[in-house]
Amino acid sequence: MTGTPPTVVVVGSPNAGKSTLVNRLSGSRAAVVHETPGVTRDRKDLDVEWRGCHVRLIDTGGYDSAEDSPLAAPIREQIGAALASADLVLFVVDGRAGAVADDHEIAQVLRRARVPVIVLANKLDDPAAHPAVDLYQLGLGEPVPISAVHGLGIGDLLDTVLEIAGEGRDAGAADVEADEGGEEGGPRPPVPVAIVGRPNAGKSSLFNAIAGEPRVIVSEVAGTTRDAIDTVVETRHGAFRFIDTAGMRKAAKMSGVEYYSYLRSLQSLDRAHVAVVVLDATLGFGELDVQVAVEATHRHCATVLAVNKTDIAELDLDEVRGIAGRKLRQRPAAVPVSARTHAGVASLLEMVALLDTRYTAHIATAELNRALAALTAERPLPAKRGRRLKMYYAAQFGTSPPRIAIEINDRALVTRDYGYFVENRLRARFSLEGVPLIIDFKGR
Numbered sequence: 001m002t003g004t005p006p007t008v009v010v011v012g013s014p015n016a017g018k019s020t021l022v023n024r025l026s027g028s029r030a031a032v033v034h035e036t037p038g039v040t041r042d043r044k045d046l047d048v049e050w051r052g053c054h055v056r057l058i059d060t061g062g063y064d065s066a067e068d069s070p071l072a073a074p075i076r077e078q079i080g081a082a083l084a085s086a087d088l089v090l091f092v093v094d095g096r097a098g099a100v101a102d103d104h105e106i107a108q109v110l111r112r113a114r115v116p117v118i119v120l121a122n123k124l125d126d127p128a129a130h131p132a133v134d135l136y137q138l139g140l141g142e143p144v145p146i147s148a149v150h151g152l153g154i155g156d157l158l159d160t161v162l163e164i165a166g167e168g169r170d171a172g173a174a175d176v177e178a179d180e181g182g183e184e185g186g187p188r189p190p191v192p193v194a195i196v197g198r199p200n201a202g203k204s205s206l207f208n209a210i211a212g213e214p215r216v217i218v219s220e221v222a223g224t225t226r227d228a229i230d231t232v233v234e235t236r237h238g239a240f241r242f243i244d245t246a247g248m249r250k251a252a253k254m255s256g257v258e259y260y261s262y263l264r265s266l267q268s269l270d271r272a273h274v275a276v277v278v279l280d281a282t283l284g285f286g287e288l289d290v291q292v293a294v295e296a297t298h299r300h301c302a303t304v305l306a307v308n309k310t311d312i313a314e315l316d317l318d319e320v321r322g323i324a325g326r327k328l329r330q331r332p333a334a335v336p337v338s339a340r341t342h343a344g345v346a347s348l349l350e351m352v353a354l355l356d357t358r359y360t361a362h363i364a365t366a367e368l369n370r371a372l373a374a375l376t377a378e379r380p381l382p383a384k385r386g387r388r389l390k391m392y393y394a395a396q397f398g399t400s401p402p403r404i405a406i407e408i409n410d411r412a413l414v415t416r417d418y419g420y421f422v423e424n425r426l427r428a429r430f431s432l433e434g435v436p437l438i439i440d441f442k443g444r
Contacts, residue, residue, distance in 0.1 A: 005047070005054040006165035007085050011110075012092035013102035017122040021092055021148035022046070022059045025158070050158040055165060058086070083113045088165040091138075095121030095145060098132030107138040116164050119143045120157070125150055133442045136397045136405045139365070190232045190239040191356045194268040196296060197278035198288050202308040203245065205339035206278055207231070210242055210349070237353035243268045266295070273400065274355050275301040276348065277332070281313040285320045290327050300401050302355040302435045303332040306348055311338040331427070332434040358435045360399050367430075368394040368404065375425040382415045389413035401436040411443040 012018040026046045046057040083089065089110060093103050110117050121131035121143040131143040144160075146153035195203045211231045232241050245265035269275055275296035279289050285305075296303050305324060307315055320334045335351055337344035372394045381389040393407040404426070408414065419439065427437050 005056045006087040007056045007058060008088045008090060008161055008165055009058045009060060009083060009086040010090045010092060011060055011083075011106060013100055013106065016092045016094050016103075017148050018092040019059070021090070021120065021122060021146070022057065024148045024151060024154055025057060050162060053162050055161060080109075083109070083115060086113075086115050088161060089113070089115050089117045090120055090161070091117055091140065092120045092122050092148075093135060093138075093143070095124040095129070095131045095135070095143065097123075098134045099138055103138065107140055110140060117141065118157075118160065118164070121145045122148055125152070127152060130442075133405070133407045133444065136395050136407075136442075137365075137393070139395065139397075142397045142403065188238065190241040191274065191352070192241045192243065192272045193274045193276060193352055194243045194245060194265075194272035194296070194301065195276045195278060196245050196265060196269065196292055198280065198283075198286075198292065201278040201280040201283075202339045203278045206276075206306065206308055206337065206345075207242060209337075209339045209342050209345050210240075235349050235353075237349050238356075240349070240352065243272060266299070269296055269299040269301055272301050273359050274352050275303050276306050276352065277303055279305055279307045279315075279320070279334075281307050281309040281315040281336075284315060285323050290323070293324075293328050293332065297328065297330055297436060300436045300438075302359045302401070303328070303330050304348070304351050304355060304434055305332050305334040306344075307334055307336045308339055310336045311341050311343065329423075330434050330436060355434050358430075358432055359401055361402070362399055363396050363402070363404075363430055365395045368396060368426075371426055371429045372406070374429075375422060378425070379418075379421060382413060382418045384413055387413060389418070398438075401438060402432065403438045403440065405440045405442050408441050408443055411441050414441045 010018055010022055026048050046059065048055045048057045091106065091110060093099060099107075117140045119135060119138060119140050119142075121135055124131065124145040125147045129145065131145055135143040144153065144157065146157060148154075195207055197203050211233055232239060245268045275293075277289065277293045277296060279285055293303055293305070305320060307317065307320060315336075317334050317336060324334065325331050333351060335344055335348045337348055339345075372391055376391060381391070383389065387410065390409040391406055392409075394404055396402060396404050406422070419441070423437055423439055426439070427433060427435070
């Protein structure tokens with residue numbers, strides 16, 4: 001980070017352990033921490049250094065929603081002023097006791113502030129402890145467990161703060177430049193898309209067809225591509241960063257450079273939102289193609305099957321979709337394309353854009369709970385030794401990919417079969433075919 005350090009504001013209700021956390025963060029590198037005069041007696045600016053980077057940490061008073069409190073109104077005003085200049089907010093809550101009324105009011109303020117927020121579930125002194133379930137209902141993402149007293153999770157937190165606060169500062173600078181140019185906000189970054197498949201399935205040819213120019217070498221020799229090649233493509237569906245990868249085959253059959261190329265392909269999946277799995281219509285939908293799609297699923301990519309070479313061979317798409325429905329958890333769509341004639345490329349781009357929209361979307365909590373009630377009525381909940389599973393509440397706590405927490409009475413009562421049933425019903429109800437859906441059953 002260069003220039004002015006990013007500003008990180010710490011907020012929380014009284015007794016959440018906010019002051020302890022501020023002392024822990026600022027004391028992690030005590031030699032380079034200094035206190036500067038604040039706007040008021042109750043507000044402090046701290047310069048914190050971590051891994052050679054500086055962060056301006058603003059400590060605010062405990063947020064008290066009680067109107068009869070003599071300092072409630074001034075403290076709320078201070079917090080509002082601090083949020084106006086914030087690049088990131090650390091929202092400290094009691095991870096053991098759960099959310100109090102003040103926490104819900106703070107959450108409402110933070111959602112309106114349009115500033116990145118990390119919810120810190122404090123006071124979890126046991127590394128194996130989990131945050132209280134109702135913290136997910138704050139609607140600000142997955143709570144991060146920490147112990148300010150014992151320092152658990154503080155190093156990882158500071159790494160995350162540097163990463164997010166730096167990105168927020170860069171985004172803010174881009175917004176200022178866009179405003180000066182008369183535009184509203186900056187453009188969305190290109191959607192990262194990995195093109196994967198078996199060797200010689202036509203990945204590079206399809207990549208060139210999408211790019212509109214020969215960006216990578218195409219050869220009849222399998223394995224010509226040995227590294228991941230990135231190209232940003234502007235289309236009427238948006239901007240995409242396509243990553244052409246080496247052919248993927250069983251690891252036991254690879255060695256040397258080929259194995260290195262395989263690892264690079266896996267790394268490409270790690271940084272992609274969508275994986276285009278290229279099938280060779282002359283070979284059909286084989287077990288190796290299934291394995292490639294499963295690998296993309298394991299790395300939390302949305303997936304679409306691009307059936308290539310349809311100009312020279314016919315492949316029963318209904319059969320392909322049937323195999324995908326039976327063997328692939330995401331049940332991806334199959335799109336016929338020809339890299340040589342460019343047929344179907346526009347439809348493929350449209351599908352990729354749709355998958356990214358669903359991959360990054362947030363489902364309203366009310367809609368989720370209506371869906372939960374419907375699937376509960378559709379099929380009896382499992383029971384073990386006289387105890388029946390109960391599902392109380394569902395909320396989405398993350399995107400890219402969608403992550404949903406369901407509050408239940410006991411995790412031991414969730415069978416593998418019923419877990420898949422819930423996932424499949426939610427995927428069908430919210431049109432998430434081809435999109436990874438992570439469901440976390442949280443017991444009370």
